[in-house]
Amino acid sequence: MIRTVVTPFLPDDQKIPALREALPSTAAGIYFNTGTAGPLPRETARAMADAEAWELRTGRADINFYRDSLERRAEARAAIASVIGTDPGHIALTHAATDGMNVAAWAVDWKPGDRVVTTSLEHSGGLGPLWALRERLGVELVVADIGTGADPAAVEAALDRAIVPGTRLLALSHVTWATGARLPIREIVEAAHSRGALVAVDGAQSVGAIPVAVEELGADFYSVPGQKWLLGPEGTGAVYCAESVLDRPRMAYAGYWSFESMDLAAQGKPWPDARRFENGGFHGPSVQGFARSCAWLSMYVGFPWIYDRIARMASQAAETLAEVPGVELLTPRDNMAGLVSFRIAGWRATAALKELSQRTLCIARVIPPLDAIRISVGFFNTEGELRRFRDGVALVAESTPETIPHRPRIEVLRGGVD
Numbered sequence: 001m002i003r004t005v006v007t008p009f010l011p012d013d014q015k016i017p018a019l020r021e022a023l024p025s026t027a028a029g030i031y032f033n034t035g036t037a038g039p040l041p042r043e044t045a046r047a048m049a050d051a052e053a054w055e056l057r058t059g060r061a062d063i064n065f066y067r068d069s070l071e072r073r074a075e076a077r078a079a080i081a082s083v084i085g086t087d088p089g090h091i092a093l094t095h096a097a098t099d100g101m102n103v104a105a106w107a108v109d110w111k112p113g114d115r116v117v118t119t120s121l122e123h124s125g126g127l128g129p130l131w132a133l134r135e136r137l138g139v140e141l142v143v144a145d146i147g148t149g150a151d152p153a154a155v156e157a158a159l160d161r162a163i164v165p166g167t168r169l170l171a172l173s174h175v176t177w178a179t180g181a182r183l184p185i186r187e188i189v190e191a192a193h194s195r196g197a198l199v200a201v202d203g204a205q206s207v208g209a210i211p212v213a214v215e216e217l218g219a220d221f222y223s224v225p226g227q228k229w230l231l232g233p234e235g236t237g238a239v240y241c242a243e244s245v246l247d248r249p250r251m252a253y254a255g256y257w258s259f260e261s262m263d264l265a266a267q268g269k270p271w272p273d274a275r276r277f278e279n280g281g282f283h284g285p286s287v288q289g290f291a292r293s294c295a296w297l298s299m300y301v302g303f304p305w306i307y308d309r310i311a312r313m314a315s316q317a318a319e320t321l322a323e324v325p326g327v328e329l330l331t332p333r334d335n336m337a338g339l340v341s342f343r344i345a346g347w348r349a350t351a352a353l354k355e356l357s358q359r360t361l362c363i364a365r366v367i368p369p370l371d372a373i374r375i376s377v378g379f380f381n382t383e384g385e386l387r388r389f390r391d392g393v394a395l396v397a398e399s400t401p402e403t404i405p406h407r408p409r410i411e412v413l414r415g416g417v418d
Contacts, residue, residue: 020382025039026380029363030381030385031363032364033233033364033365034378035229038229039378041293043290044231046146047285047292048285048292049100049290051287059217062063074088075291076287077092079295080202080294083208084091084214084240090241091238092275092277092278093237093287094223094237095236096236096237097203097204097223098129098350099226099239102240103157103239104200104223105129105169105171105252107148107198107221107251107252110168111245112137116139116142116169116170117141117174120207121173121176121178121181122173122202123129123173126202126208134222144158144159144161148179148332149176149181149183152184155183156187163191164195165195166194167195169199169200171199171202174205174210175202175204175205176206177211178341178370179203180205180336180337181331181336182210182212182331185219189216190216195312199220199221200222202343203224204228206337208229208297208306209310211308215242220241220242222240222241224239224240226290226293227412229412231293231416233290233293234286238396252275253279255280257278258277301379309379313378313386317377320390325397327342327344327388328342328343329342338376338377339376339377340379341372341373341374344396346399349366349371352373359395
C-alpha cells in the first residue's frame with residue numbers, strides 16, 4: 001500500500017500543498033463544505049478499495065473474515081475513542097450522528113407528559129428523534145429560543161428556564177449547524193444533571209474541528225459522524241455512552257451484535273459496554289475507512305495543528321467577510337468553530353450561492369431556515385482561497401440579482417479542474 005506521508009512537523013508552506021495532494025477533491029474547487037462531507041483522503045480511499053478487492057476475491061463467509069471484521073470494528077472504536085478522549089468500551093459504532101441521537105432519545109423510560117428540551121438551532125438529524133417521541137409517546141417537546149447562540153450566558157439562561165421538573169432529556173448541539181455558534185456544553189450539562197435530566201450532544205460540527213474531551217464535558221451521550229470533519233466515508237459514525245448511564249438506558253433496537261450471548265429461549269445477555277447499541281451489520285470497507293481517516297488525521301496531520309489552523313482560518317474568513325459592505329455575519333466571531341454563516345443584503349441565499357459558485361468555484365451550502373450561506377473552513381483551505389471567495393462575495397454584495405455582470409455558467413466536473 002502506498003502511504004501519503006505528511007509529517008505534522010513540516011512548515012505550513014510545505015505541509016498545506018502536501019495535504020491538498022493527499023485530499024484530491026480540494027482541487028475541484030474551493031472546498032468549503034466539510035460541515036456536510038469532508039474531502040476523502042487518498043489513503044482512506046485506497047484502504048477501502050483494498051478491502052473491497054479482498055472481499056471480491058476471497059468472499060465474506062469464512063470464519064476468518066468474521067474474526068477480521070471484529071478486529072476492524074474494534075480498531076474503529078479505538079480510533080474515535082482516541083480522538084474524543086475516552087475508552088473504546090464507551091463507543092458504539094453507528095451509521096450516522098443521527099443514529100447516536102436516536103440511541104439517546106429512546107434510551108429513556110418515557111411516560112406521557114415527560115419533557116424533552118432542545119434548542120432553536122438544531123439540525124433535523126437531532127430534532128427528528130425528538131419529534132418521534134412527541135408523536136408516538138406524547139412526550140412534551142420544548143424548544144428553547146437561544147437566538148444565534150452568540151451569548152453563552154443567554155444560552156444558559158434560556159435552557160435554565162426550559163429545564164424544569166419532569167425534564168428527562170436535554171438534546172443539543174456542541175456547535176450549531178446553522179450559525180456555527182459554540183455552546184457552553186460543560187456548564188449546560190452540570191445544570192441539566194442537577195435537575196435529573198440526561199444530556200445528549202450532537203457532535204456533528206465539533207469533532208474533528210475543535211478539541212473535544214468528552215468525559216470532561218460530562219454528557220451522557222455524545223454522537224459523532226464519520227463523514228464530516230473526520231473525513232471518513234458516508235454511512236459511518238459513533239456514539240459515546242457515559243459509564244453512569246450504560247446500565248440505565250433502554251435499547252431502542254437490538255440484534256445479533258447487541259448481545260454477548262443469546263439462547264433459543266430468548267435469554268440474552270447484552271454487552272456490558274456500549275456495544276449493546278450496535279444492533280446491525282456494517283459495511284466492512286467503510287468501517288476500515290472510518291478508522292483509517294481518524295488515524296491519518298491523528299498521526300500524519302496532527303490534531304493540535306488541525307484545531308489551531310481551523311480556528312485561525314475560520315476566524316480570518318469571518319473577519320474578512322464581515323468587512324464587506326452589505327454582508328451580515330451570523331456566526332459569533334468570539335465563540336465559533338469552523339463554520340461561518342452570513343447573508344448578503346438584497347439576495348436570497350440560494351441565488352447568491354449560485355453566483356458565488358459560478359464565479360469562485362466554491363463548494364458551500366445554504367441554511368434554509370436562516371436564508372443564509374454557510375461555509376466550512378477546513379485545515380486544508382488556503383489564504384488564497386479565502387481572498388478569492390471574499391472578492392466574489394464583494395462583487396455579489398455590490399450588485400443585485402438584476403445588475404450583476406453576466407458570467408457564463410461553469411460546471412465543476414467530476415475529475416476536478418486545472
